Amino acid sequence: MAPTALITGITGQDGAYLAQLLLGKGYEVYGVVRRSSHFGIADHRLRWLKIQKDVRFLDANLTDLSSLVRSVEAARPDEVYNLGAQSYVASSWQQPLLTGNVTGLGAANVLEAVRIAQPNAHFYQASSSEMFGLIQEAHQSERTPFYPRSPYGAAKLFAHWMTVNYRESFAMHASSGILFNHESPLRGIEFVTRKVTDAVARIKLGLSDELRLGNIDAKRDWGHARDYVEAMWMMLQQEKPDDYVVATGRTTSVRDMVEIAFGHVGLKSSNYLVIDPALFRPAEVDILLGDPTKARKTLGWEPKTTLEEMICEMVDADLERHNNQGHL
Numbered sequence: 001m002a003p004t005a006l007i008t009g010i011t012g013q014d015g016a017y018l019a020q021l022l023l024g025k026g027y028e029v030y031g032v033v034r035r036s037s038h039f040g041i042a043d044h045r046l047r048w049l050k051i052q053k054d055v056r057f058l059d060a061n062l063t064d065l066s067s068l069v070r071s072v073e074a075a076r077p078d079e080v081y082n083l084g085a086q087s088y089v090a091s092s093w094q095q096p097l098l099t100g101n102v103t104g105l106g107a108a109n110v111l112e113a114v115r116i117a118q119p120n121a122h123f124y125q126a127s128s129s130e131m132f133g134l135i136q137e138a139h140q141s142e143r144t145p146f147y148p149r150s151p152y153g154a155a156k157l158f159a160h161w162m163t164v165n166y167r168e169s170f171a172m173h174a175s176s177g178i179l180f181n182h183e184s185p186l187r188g189i190e191f192v193t194r195k196v197t198d199a200v201a202r203i204k205l206g207l208s209d210e211l212r213l214g215n216i217d218a219k220r221d222w223g224h225a226r227d228y229v230e231a232m233w234m235m236l237q238q239e240k241p242d243d244y245v246v247a248t249g250r251t252t253s254v255r256d257m258v259e260i261a262f263g264h265v266g267l268k269s270s271n272y273l274v275i276d277p278a279l280f281r282p283a284e285v286d287i288l289l290g291d292p293t294k295a296r297k298t299l300g301w302e303p304k305t306t307l308e309e310m311i312c313e314m315v316d317a318d319l320e321r322h323n324n325q326g327h328l
């Protein structure tokens with residue numbers, strides 16, 4: 001019988017790539033979605049990957065435990081991936097309580113639903129490098145102390161520890177992937193890489209003449225989402241559940257990432273870049289640099305895509321989108 005997976009956040013970047021990966025492996029894939037009267041299902045990413053007809057949708061919300069229990073009962077999944085969240089750090093200061101409810105308590109609701117309805121399912125929690133925040137070690141590994149710097153980071157930390165606790169308290173196969181920033185043409189437009197590649201494409205096509213950014217000295221360890229969802233799946237195939245850092249082990253400033261994007265279309269960033277103080281954050285995570293040794297040794301996972309390859313892929317996708325008036 002085909003294995004079955006249930007994914008929360010299936011309409012997001014990682015949900016779409018994970019669904020594609022699992023469908024390719026012969027899984028039956030269920031996706032939890034929030035239907036609403038005027039937006040329907042926001043499945044444009046699944047349509048971009050041409051898999052929207054292959055996914056079965058279940059109507060549920062991370063803040064509504066009974067809807068999650070019903071979803072788990074309907075899907076009877078072998079694997080549950082909790083990727084749903086309010087995932088944008090900057091918004092988490094504007095909506096700290098909603099972020100706590102969805103990103104933090106939402107994970108506890110999914111854990112509860114699995115414990116109640118399908119306790120033997122393997123569970124994946126999307127933990128985040130934002131939990132390291134004000135970094136306590138130059139290279140962040142599974143042993144590095146956490147120090148979140150935003151309501152988002154604090155909510156993710158609660159979800160992370162709940163996952164550890166359900167593993168230890170109820171012997172659940174619950175694993176947590178501490179993923180560093182991961183991007184792709186399917187990344188939301190608010191995130192800095194996609195904001196940059198979209199602006200570069202529009203400037204190249206004469207549709208815009210500036211790119212406004214905040215703190216371009218911030219450094220991130222950026223990988224490709226398509227590579228990172230493989231690590232999620234690998235974690236759930238292990239005999240024992242555990243926590244893993246997933247990163248490239250290389251950090252790059254926003255400034256240098258911007259150079260790569262403009263360089264790809266033969267333009268100079270200094271002619272278009274505007275620094276806007278309004279885009280600086282109340283508290284910043286200055287630098288993130290992951291140590292993925294454990295994932296490499298235990299899971300056999302390796303990132304396949306370089307930052308340069310990824311940024312060029314994103315600029316090309318945005319050029320194509322603006323040329324075709326498409327929507328991503």
Ligand code: GDP
Nearest residue numbers: 089190191192193212213214215216218254279
């Ligand atoms: P995050 O690491 O999850 O917060 O991912 P983002 O892509 O949102 O931000 C990465 C870094 O880019 C942060 O340090 C931001 O402060 C910095 N940054 C600088 N300008 C911008 C901007 O205009 N938008 C966003 N999203 N980030 C920016």
